[in-house]
Amino acid sequence: MDRKEFLKKTIVGTSVLVAGTAMAKVIENNIDELVPLKAELNDPNVGFNHIPNRKEENMNNHIFHPAQSRGLAQHGWLTSRHTFSFANYYNPDRMHFGVLRVLNDDIITGGSGFGTHPHDNMEIISIPLKGALEHKDSMNNVAVIQKGEIQVMSAGTGITHSEYNKLSNEETHFLQIWVFPNKKNVTPRYDQLMLNEEDRKNKLQQILSPHAQDAGVWIHQNAWFHLGQFDPNIEQTYALKSKENGVYAFVLSGKWNIDGQEMNARDGLGIIQTESFQIKSLSEGEILLMEVPMAL
Numbered sequence: 001m002d003r004k005e006f007l008k009k010t011i012v013g014t015s016v017l018v019a020g021t022a023m024a025k026v027i028e029n030n031i032d033e034l035v036p037l038k039a040e041l042n043d044p045n046v047g048f049n050h051i052p053n054r055k056e057e058n059m060n061n062h063i064f065h066p067a068q069s070r071g072l073a074q075h076g077w078l079t080s081r082h083t084f085s086f087a088n089y090y091n092p093d094r095m096h097f098g099v100l101r102v103l104n105d106d107i108i109t110g111g112s113g114f115g116t117h118p119h120d121n122m123e124i125i126s127i128p129l130k131g132a133l134e135h136k137d138s139m140n141n142v143a144v145i146q147k148g149e150i151q152v153m154s155a156g157t158g159i160t161h162s163e164y165n166k167l168s169n170e171e172t173h174f175l176q177i178w179v180f181p182n183k184k185n186v187t188p189r190y191d192q193l194m195l196n197e198e199d200r201k202n203k204l205q206q207i208l209s210p211h212a213q214d215a216g217v218w219i220h221q222n223a224w225f226h227l228g229q230f231d232p233n234i235e236q237t238y239a240l241k242s243k244e245n246g247v248y249a250f251v252l253s254g255k256w257n258i259d260g261q262e263m264n265a266r267d268g269l270g271i272i273q274t275e276s277f278q279i280k281s282l283s284e285g286e287i288l289l290m291e292v293p294m295a296l
Contacts, residue, residue, distance in 0.1 A: 061271060061272050061273045061274055062259065062261060062269060062270065062271060063097070063269070063270035063272070064261060064267070064268075064269050064270075065083060065094075065267065065268040065269070065270075066267055067081075067264065067265065067266035067267050067268075070082055070083050070105070070266070070268075071083075071085070071086065071089025071091065071094075072089070073087065073088060073089065076109075077108065077109045077112035077113075078106065078107070078108055078109070078112070079106070079107045080104050080105065080106045080107070081104070081105040081106075081266070082102075082103075082104055082105075083102075083103035083104070083105075083250075083268055084096055084097070084100075084101065084102055084103060086102055086104060096180075096296075097246065097248045097270045097292070097294075098245070098246055098292045098293050098294035098295070098296070099179050099180040099182075099221060099223070099292045099293050099294075099295075099296060100177070100178075100179055100248055100290055100292045101122070101178040101179065101180055102176065102177060102178035103175065103176075103177055103248070103250065103268070103290075104175065104176040104177075105173075105175060105266065106173070106174055106175070106176055107171050107172070107173050108131075108133075108164075108165040108171065108172045108174075109165065109171060110165055110167055110168045110169045110170055110171065111164070111165060111167075111168040111169075112164065112165055113133075113134075113162065113163050113164030113165050114162055114163045114164070115162050116136075116160050116161065116162045117160060117161070117162070118158060118159065118160045119153075119155035119158070119159055119160075119161070120155050120156065120157065120158040120159070121155060121156065121157075121181060121184050121185065122155045122178050122179070122180065122181065123152065123153075123154055123155070123178070123179040123180070123181050123219040123220060123221055124152070124153045124154075124155060124176070124177070124178055124179075125150065125151065125152050125175075125176075125177040125178075125179065125208065125217075125219070125225070126145060126150070126151040126152075126163075126174055126175065126176055126177070127149075127150050127151075127174060127175040127177070127207075127288070128145055128146050128147045128148075128149060128172065128173070128174040129147060129173040129174055129175065129252065130147055130171065130172060130173040130174075131146065131147070131165060131166070131167050131170055131171060131172030131173060131174075132144050132145065132146040132147075132165070132166040132167055132172060133145050133146070133151075133163050133164065133165065133166060133172055133174060134163070134164045134165075134166040135151065135161060135162070135163055136161060136162050137153070137159055137160065137161035137162075137190060138159050138160045138161065138188075139159060139188055139189075139190055141190045143192060144166050145192050146166075148194060148195055148197060149192055149193060149194050149195065150192065150193055150195060150207050150208065150216065150217055151190075151191070151192040151217075152190070152191050152192070152208070152217040152218070152219055153188070153189070153190050153191075154181065154186055154187075154188055154189045154219065154220055155188060156181075156184075156185060156186035156187055156188040156189070157185045157186070157187065157188060158188065159188045175250075175288070177290070179219060179221050179223060179292065180221070180296060181219070181220040181221055182220055182221050182222060182293075183220045186220055191217050191218075192217070193207075193216065193217050195207060195216075195227070197229070200226075200227045200228050200229045201229055202228075202229075202230050202231055202234050203228065203236065204226040204227070204228045204236060204238065204289065205226060205227050205228065206224060206225070206226055207225050207226065207227050208223065208224065208225035209223070209224050209225075210222050210223065210224075221292070221293065222241075222242055222244070222245070222292075222293050223245075223290070223291060223292045223293070224241050224291045225288065225289065225290050225291070226238075226288070226289045226291075227286065227287070227288055227289075228279070228286065228287050228289070229285075229286045230254075230281035230284070230285060230286075230287075231281065231284055232281055232282065232283050232284055233280070233281065233282070234280070234281045235278060235279070235280045236278070236279050236280075237276055237277070237278055237279075238276060238277055238278075238279060238289060239275065239276040240274065240275055240276060240291060241291060242291075242293070243275065244293050244294065244295065245291050245292060245293050245294060246270060246271055246272040246273075246291070246292065246294045247270070247271045247277070247289055247290065247291045247292075248268060248269070248270050248271075248289075248290045248292065249263070249268065249269045249270075249271065249279070249287060249288070249289050249290075250266075250267075250268045250287070250288045250289075250290070251263045251264060251265055251266060251267050251268075251285065251286075251287055252265065252266075252285070252286040252287060252288060253265050253284075253285045253286045254281060254282070254283045254284055254285015254286065254287075255281075255282035255283040255285060256279065256280065256281055256282055256285060256287060257278075257279070257280040257282055258271070258277070258278075258279050258280075258287075259271055259274075259277035259278060259279075260278075262282070265285075272294060
């Protein structure tokens with residue numbers, strides 16, 4: 001996929017970036033544009049995040065992404081690590097994992113954020129890890145999401161929204177996740193849910209599924225997300241819900257052994273062509289498992 005096609009297919013709309021709680025300072029957007037540097041044009045090994053692209057590390061049914069191999073974007077008010085190609089980070093070996101399109105690990109400085117921008121035909125999930133995000137959208141939703149909650153939007157036929165760090169003097173950390181839907185042009189919808197931390201203590205807590213009646217939020221896709229917060233030396237088996245799916249494991253903290261692969265904070269591991277696998281905590285830590293269809 002070339003750069004122009006990448007933009008056409010995955011970056012829906014152009015963001016306007018706004019900093020300051022009063023929204024007084026409007027910053028020209030430089031996130032959703034692919035502008036190569038001269039050095040990149042002369043060196044095919046240099047990626048669009050200005051560090052060398054890395055090939056996928058494939059081991060049988062594993063795809064391993066060490067934390068330091070992710071794309072990096074630093075915009076002053078925003079620091080973002082991209083597991084998959086996004087905006088100025090373009091790596092043809094890392095476009096997606098099945099229908100999991102975006103996994104961004106974002107840090108927003110106090111009183112800053114993303115101004116109003118559009119999306120369509122994407123399931124968008126936000127998981128705050130620290131601080132609080134203020135959300136406003138074209139469906140007249142105004143809400144604050146914070147650590148311990150999960151937010152979901154089905155963009156469907158089209159929405160606009162904004163996200164700001166609600167705290168003026170503290171950073172906000174959150175995961176921004178995009179999943180391709182299994183239905184196009186649905187009616188846009190919004191939901192958020194406070195999660196019970198006790199439900200993931202030394203076990204896997206379901207936080208997302210395809211079914212509105214199940215635990216967690218739901219999306220238009222045959223996907224299941226789980227969070228686990230384990231003490232050291234806890235083992236558990238994860239059984240996939242569908243043989244058509246794979247699982248992307250993302251370590252939030254601690255040391256883990258996932259299906260035989262040792263992992264540390266912010267490492268990612270894609271697991272495919274299996275019915276189940278073992279997870280073991282090697283220290284106290286937290287992990288996110290995202291089971292998604294592998295066929296687009």
